[in-house]
Amino acid sequence: MIASVSLADLRRTPNALARHYTRFRVAERPLLTGHSHQAWPDVAVEGQLEAFTDAATEVDGKWARAFAKAEEVRAGYRRLLDDDAPLALGASTHDLLVRLLSALDLRRRPRLVTTDGEFHSLRRQLARLAEEGVEVVRVPAEPVGTLAERLAAAVDGRTSAVLVSRVLFATARIVPDLGTLARTCADRDVELVVDAYHALGVLPTPVPRLGLDTAWVLAGGYKYLQLGEGNCVLRMPPHAERLRPVVTGWFAEFGSLSGAPGERVGYAPGGDRFAGATYDPTSHYRAARVFGFFTEHGLTPEFLRAVSQHQVGLLAAAFDALDLPEQEVRRDRSVPLTEVAGFLALRCRDAERLRAGLAERGVSVDCRGEYLRFGPAPYLSDAQLEAAMAALGEVVRDRSERARS
Template structure:
C-alpha cells in the first residue's frame, strides 16, 4: 500500500479513497480525528459550562503554537479570528489612514482583500494596484511605489489564481521599514504546502495573515494574524472585549469548536510526520504528476494550457491551467466526479497528501474527456 493510501485510511468520513478531490488548494478533507475534536468541544461545554473557556484556551494556544511553527517564529504574537477578512479589517483599523491615506496592493489579491480595499478607495483612500505581471519584477515595482504617504502594502506570498510564489518580498519590507509603512503578507496559499520562515524571507517586521481552511486541514474558523515586533503597541479601532486581556487584535465571544478541531488535526500532523518539508516533497511530486499527465493529453493551447517556462519550485500547491473555457472545463470535471474549481480563466487543480498517484492520473484522464466535450 502506498503512503498516500495508508494516509487515506485516516479520512474515512470524507471518503477520500473513493472520490477525486482535487480541492487541496481550496478546502482539504479533514482527518477523522477532527470529528473527535468537535465532540470534545461539546463535552467540555456540557461538563464545565462557563468553565469551558479555560479548556478552550488550551486549544487556542495549540493553534497559535502551530502557526508559530509554520512561520518559523517561536515568539510571534498571534491573534486568532474566524476569517482572514475579519483580521484584515482589524489590521486596517490600526493604520493612520488620516495622515497616510495611501495603500499599495496588487491586482492578484484574493477577493476578500480586493473588495475591502476597493471599499476603502470608495471612501477616499488612495489605492494603488500594481499589476502582478511580470512577476519577476513585482516586488521591485511595489517597493518603488511605497512613500511616506503610504499607510500599508497588502500583498500575497503565493498568488491564489496561478499558484506562483512571489519572489523578492524582502525588498518591499525594506521599503516599508524605510518609509514607516506597514507590510501585510497574505500567506494563505503558502503555509502547509511551501515551507516558510519569516526571518529568512526578510519579513521579520511584516504582518502575516492566513488560515487553516486550505492546506492545513483545520477547517473553518482557524485564521490568524501575526503581529510583528515593532507593532506591539498598535491599537486597532475594530476590536472586541477579549482585547482588554492584552490581546489587542482579539475579538469577542466565539465558537471554540474550531480550535478543538484544529488542535486535534495539528497533533495528527505531528503523528503522521506531515512536516512542512515533507508536505512540500509530496506537493512537488503530485503537482509534477498532474503536469506530466496534462501534457500527455496533447490538448490544443488555445483550449487549455499551462505555464511551462517557470520551474516547478516557483509554484505553490496547485496546478493552474489557463483556458477561456475554464468554467466549462470545471463543469465537465464535476459531471465526471472530479472536484475542482476555477478563478477567471484559470482552472485550479489541487492535490492533497491523501490522494494516490492512480487517483491523480485518473482525474487527468477525465479532464481529457471534459476537454473533448467543449471543443
C-alpha cells in the same frame, strides 16, 4: 509517537493516509480542491466532540479549556512560521485584516499599495475603502519575478501599508524577494502585510529566514492545513504594540491595565491586542487535534512541500501528455514548477464549462476566472491524480466533437 509516512507511501494505491479520512471518502472520489478545501482527517470529529463535552461539563467554566486549545492552535502556527512572535487568532483573515486596517493612520497616510492578484477578501475591502476616499494603488501582479521590486517603487511618504500575497491565489505563483520589500517598508515606516494563506501547508514559510521579521503575516487553515473554518491567524511584528485597532472587541481588554470609565481604551498584550469578542471555540478544538495529527504522521512543512511538488509535477506531466488544443486549455511551461506552490493552474477558454464537465465525471476541481485549478492533497494517490487529468482530456475532446457535429 510519530508514525511518519514516506512519499512512496502516499504515491501508491491505496494511499497510506487515505484510511484516516474515511468520513470524507477520499479513497473513493478524487477531491482536487485542496487549494480551497482539503478534507479533514477523521480525528477532527474527536476535537468537535471534546468541545461539546467541555461545554456540557464545565458550562461557563469551559473558557479556560477553550483558551488552552487556542494556545495549541497558536503553537501549531508557530511551528509552521518557525517564529515565536505574538499571534492573533480570528474566524477569518478578513476579520483580522479589518482590525489591522483600522489601526492604520489613514488620515495622515491615506495610501495603500497592493496588487491586482489578491484574494477577494482583500480585493473587495480595499475597493470599498477606495469608494470612501482611501487611495488604493494596484500594481500588476505580472510579471511575478519583479513584483516585490515594483511594489517597493510604489511606496511613498503617504503610504500606510503594502499588502501582498506570498503565493498568488489564482495561479499558485510564488512571489519572490519579499524580504527586500520588507526592508524597504521598514525603512519608510510602512506596514507590510503578507498573505500566506496559499503557502502554509505546501510551501515552507520561515518568517526569520525570509526576512519578514518586521512584517504582518496573515494565514488560515481552511485550505491546505485541513483545520476547517474559523482558524485564521495574524502574525504580529515587534512594533505591533504601537498600533491601536479601532475595531476592537472586549476580549482585547483581558490583561490590560486600562479600561476604567473615562480612561483611554487599553489593550491586552501580545496577540490579544487584536482580539475580538465571544466566539465559537469548537474550531480551535478541531484545529488542535488536526495539528496533532500532522505531528503524529510527520507531516512537516518540508515533507509537505516535497509531496506537493511531486503531485503538481505529476499533474503537469499528465496534462502535457494529453496534447490538448492550446486554444482550449494550456499551462505556462515557461514557469519552473519550483516557482509554483500547491496547485496546477490551467488557462482556459471556458474554465467554468470544463469544471462542470469534470464534476459530471466525479472529479472535483474549481476555477477562478480563466484559470482551472487542480489542487492535490497528501491523501491522494498517483493513480487518482492521473485519472483526474485523463478525465480533463475526455471533457475537452467531447466538447470538440460536439462542436464539429
